[in-house]
Amino acid sequence: MPSNSTVDRAAIVSAARRMLERDGVAGLSMRRLADELGSKPMTLYHHVANKSELLSLVLTDIAAEIEWATPTGSPRERMVEIGMDMHHRLSSIAWIVPVLRTGTTVGTPALALADRFLSAALETGMTELRALSLWRSTWYLATSELMWQAELAERPDNEQSWFDKIDPTVVAQVAPTVAGLLPRWPQHSAAFDLRAAITAQIDGTISTPGFAH
Template identity: 35%
Template sequence: MTLPKSPTSERAMQPLTRPHIVAAGLRLLEREGAAGLSMRKLAGELGKAPAAVYKHVSDKRELMSLLFDEVSRRIELPGPGDDPRTAIVAAAQSAHRVLEAHGWIATGMIDGPLLGVTSMRLSEFILDALVRKGMSDVQAARLQVAIWEYLVGHLVAARAGSPVMFPCSAAQDDAEDYPTVRRVAPLVAEMSDQERFDAGLRVLLDGVFTEAHTPHAPPGGAAAGEASSSVSRSAADVAG
């Protein structure tokens, strides 16, 4: 009589590949969080010896980047359109929803960058949309960095239990010297996490697109001024 094989024994007989490792790592993270992820536990989840896992992934940091890369595939990017601001808002909102749904990502970002090929999709989308519409590489780079840092900061703050770094609550009696803060605090408290993210994102983009309309007088005389005017006109086309 042949006994049925257990799931663990079946996994042990399967050839080990990176997709298997990524799938097992995501199961562990969703079940136990970032603190419960280790190379030893991952090997147990796969039914393999740790040495077999290390042949495919050098350490936990590389594993976290692979898992972040896999989650990044779920970010939805809109099709090309005439309004880069609208497209960027939609892409950043999707990234926020996807990444916030996996709290371990914010925890991992505190320890260092999580990098992968797929995770570059959002940056490529933002940069390409802006450059194609007339922004210089420098202007596009500044905007992309600002959006990414805002997104990461929002995720980390929310994960830490402090989604709003507001100075005080209106209930504090010792804040009488700050009447405007006391008046505004309840308004901030009423906003959902998504509303706070969306509001900040739109303020950030409005500021950048307004600056793109504003010509700056660079040093270097008339020739430099003419070059600056050309760049400003190109940048203005983005919002026009």
């Protein structure tokens, strides 16, 4: 366990990363981190303002180690691959979903993804605003799927899904189309294809009349 004399920002980030991998986000607090370092919370606050900043620092550290794919092909193909690579790489970080829920940044090195995506989008002739909007929607789609997958993994085997608990006759009174789909909802949900969804989102933006204006 480090002594107070060795507690600097690098040591704090390293210890926080160990705790996140071992205990998850819920197990990380400034007080517990201070105990891990053999220090006091106030000492940590000299280097890190709060837990949110700490999570950003850890994610920046991790993002710098990730070997993001360098896609090739048309701008459309590159955008699709960037979205899928983002989902794949982030899914390997077990505790990433609770952090994403807080809105914490995934770290400056991960901006390389945004840069490659935006570069490809601008090559198609779309405006900066539309390119950035497409990047944000792709990001939300990929990370929302991560959150959904994490929730499924944490759900007890005997816990019913919402579509198993709901009364179809009640639904039919306010949402007849949903009621008609309920018997097949589980199969359709299981068949969701993230690549197809990202591709459709990108294709839809590119094919929209006046998309470059």
